[in-house]
Amino acid sequence: MKVxxxxxxxxxxxxxxxxxxxxxxxxxxxxxLMASLSKKLDLDITAIADSPVPGLKQIxxxxxxxxxxxxxxxxxxxxxxxxxxSIVDETENALKDLRIKGIERFAESAIEFKADKExxxxxxxxxxxxxxxxKLHNEMDQLNDFGITVRYLAWPRAGINxxxxxxxxxxxxxxxPHQAITDAKAGKSVDDASCENEVAEQFKFGQRIGVxxxxxxxxxxxxxxxxxxxxxxxxxxxxxxx
Numbered sequence: 549m550k551v552x553x554x555x556x557x558x559x560x561x562x563x564x565x566x567x568x569x570x571x572x573x574x575x576x577x578x579x580x581l582m583a584s585l586s587k588k589l590d591l592d593i594t595a596i597a598d599s600p601v602p603g604l605k606q607i608x609x610x611x612x613x614x615x616x617x618x619x620x621x622x623x624x625x626x627x628x629x630x631x632x633x634s635i636v637d638e639t640e641n642a643l644k645d646l647r648i649k650g651i652e653r654f655a656e657s658a659i660e661f662k663a664d665k666e667x668x669x670x671x672x673x674x675x676x677x678x679x680x681x682x683k684l685h686n687e688m689d690q691l692n693d694f695g696i697t698v699r700y701l702a703w704p705r706a707g708i709n710x711x712x713x714x715x716x717x718x719x720x721x722x723x724x725p726h727q728a729i730t731d732a733k734a735g736k737s738v739d740d741a742s743c744e745n746e747v748a749e750q751f752k753f754g755q756r757i758g759v760x761x762x763x764x765x766x767x768x769x770x771x772x773x774x775x776x777x778x779x780x781x782x783x784x785x786x787x788x789x790x
Contacts, residue, residue: 581620582607589623594756600638601628612758613643644770647757651701651766654753657746658699659725661688667695668786673703673754673764676719676732677712680776681763685733690779696786700729702747703754703762713747720745 582593585607592610599606604615615624630636651671658671674681691698702720706712715732721743722728728738754764758772765773765782767789777785 581605581616584620585616585623599628599642600630604628606642608646608756610752610756612756613639613646640771643757646770647766647772648770650753650757654701654746654750655699657720657750658701659720659729660700661692661698661726663692663695663697665695666697668768669697669699670768670782670786671699671701671766673750673759673762673766674700674729675703675705675712675762676715676729678705678762682733684763684776685730687779691782694779694783696779696783701754702750703759703764704747704751705762708748708751713751714740717742717745717747720747 582596585591586593593607594610595608596616597606597608599615601615603618605618607614607616612625615626615628616622626639628638630638654671672681672684674685676682688698702716704710704713704716715738718738718741719725719728719732721741722738723741732738761774763776765777767773767786769789771789773782773785
């Protein structure tokens with residue numbers, strides 16, 4: 549019995565050592581692949597993981613989600629659907645997780661219009677110069693009455709270092725950001741202001757999850773509405789997504 553116990557412990561130790569070694573080798577290979585792709589494609593790669601399709605990995609970048617063959621020779625932008633049973637959009641599911649986890653980082657730096665009787669929280673990438681963003685903002689009271697809290701994330705459409713970006717920073721750094729963004733969306737000017745802020749980080753995160761215009765509404769389950777919906781329609785869309 550003692551010999552058997554010793555052999556069992558040795559086998560287990562060998563198994564653990566091999567598992568750790570294999571994991572370390574795989575991590576090294578992934579890091580080498582990320583470095584090579586970043587250099588070749590001029591991409592900021594934030595993460596790499598196995599995809600649902602054997603032979604493909606999914607890579608999260610500053611310009612969205614892409615796929616790469618295990619040997620690193622083939623790079624593609626695609627959507628993967630699992631059709632084994634009911635049709636499942638695997639790419640969207642990966643992005644949902646990324647959106648939900650990433651957005652929580654900005655909970656404190658978002659401009660939040662909180663519902664008194666909150667039932668849902670939506671995150672909206674917005675630009676004060678965007679016509680449909682203004683239309684959505686005009687329905688804020690109705691959205692809040694529906695129990696929908698709105699968190700605004702900055703997405704200046706003209707990009708970082710544009711005048712729109714500088715105006716967005718002024719909104720976020722205002723003594724009263726709620727009033728400043730309301731004024732800006734009414735076409736009023738906002739006094740210049742500066743402070744430590746996460747406007748650029750919010751914009752870059754939006755790019756990583758595929759935001760290409762505003763408003764871009766991230767629902768509680770991580771799915772996205774790319775564009776404006778009236779408050780009553782948006783409420784039903786949120787309910788249907790839960």
